[in-house]
Amino acid sequence: MLNIVLLGAGRVASQLGPALVRAGHRVPYVWSRTLASAQVLAEALPGAEAGTGLDLSDRRADLYLIAAPDAAVPALLAEARFPTTALVAHTSGAVPLAVFAPYAGLRGGVFYPLQTFSLERQVNWQTVPLCIEAADAAAEAMLLGLAHELSQQVARVATPQRQALHVAAVFACNFPNHLLGISHTLLTEAGLSFALLEPLVRETIDKAFQHPPFTVQTGPAARHDEPTLVRHQAALAEHPEWLQLYKSLTDSVKAQTVATAPNNQGDVQL
Template structure:
């Protein structure tokens, strides 16, 4: 397929080369910053780089909006895109309805569930790609495109994708943040972060092997009030981290008291909603 990438940031710089390796042609890269567009275009076998908002002359099948969530709607209002172009955003929390004001466009979603960081390459073949589209033809095109990149392609509704994105923030962003707190506390004690590496690996492996709530351990799960109090006291110099510790401990205890979130069946497993396509 002939594709235009709108954006030259973290997602675009990994998505562009992946599309190229899959045999597609990235014919143009758009960015507000000429230098960013040029740098990425040069990595994509001579793709055209541009900063103009008038893209109507592009001969492409798909326009992928690989930009921050907050930029999608303003860009849709500013960019002039090819008539009847298939335009898909890559955002997890944005609804398909952002395309509703633009009936001349065929709207869709091409959401890669992964964290993208400079200097780290992702494994696209196992990366979940979540698809949604306004019509069957657009859906078929996005599914075909996704299958050239990944073995895990799923059709998700806007509502499912929003919950998935929320869950991903807990699993990824929040996990990274609490690991950062752990790292900082160990630094304060003059201890290496490597000390908790075996614990982190075992925790993640166990959580992936079983429903995580069923293998919860620690002082909150044990209702060990003296230890919880000592930990809170140890965090006296970090009142925000004290709040985090208290909130997570309370959540653990409330969950174990039987307040299971929606989406869990009586056996503790997660109900599956979206088909694998």
């Protein structure tokens, strides 16, 4: 059983804390800049104390996990006081391992879960890829061991590859969700159900993981169907910001379709 101090009480921490407890570990302290947030999470973790203090020099633990927004990690490290030789790891996809370099007394690591987290949805940790990096072999071994207790997908991933993975994840997750939000609004304005899109979206995702996505691109932009593109742009006249986005994506699809033309047969419907 490891004693793991959790620094953060947001979406990642709220799912990671209970997962650690279910794996047989103990979370004795939950930190957040907002005491109420720390208390909510601490109440879900047996024996956990909530607090807003970052002087952790007397709070001995096997691991200090920073589950805070990327931009907050450097400031948090600068403010916190850890025991000498403490193993401190962050859960960020974009923050480099080198963020620990100014703190000679710390052993730095990365424990990055490649997943989107929401307070209202329970994540199946067995399916979440966990990307591990550490400054020394012992730290890496501990983080790998912990990761294997939570997930069936664990890998050593160095900072450059992890940062590339994070960018790819934004394109694969955050941007499509934004586009789905646009679709939801357009259908609501038309008096139609968003559920109409579900079979189409699921087929698109399934196909993208069965074939290289660029080779199965469909739609009017891929076909260079200018009359349809003009009609779509006219339909977006009341949403100029989305019209601009439509034009940018159309240009990108056109250019990529030309590049992959021998493998792309298009689609007569969408």
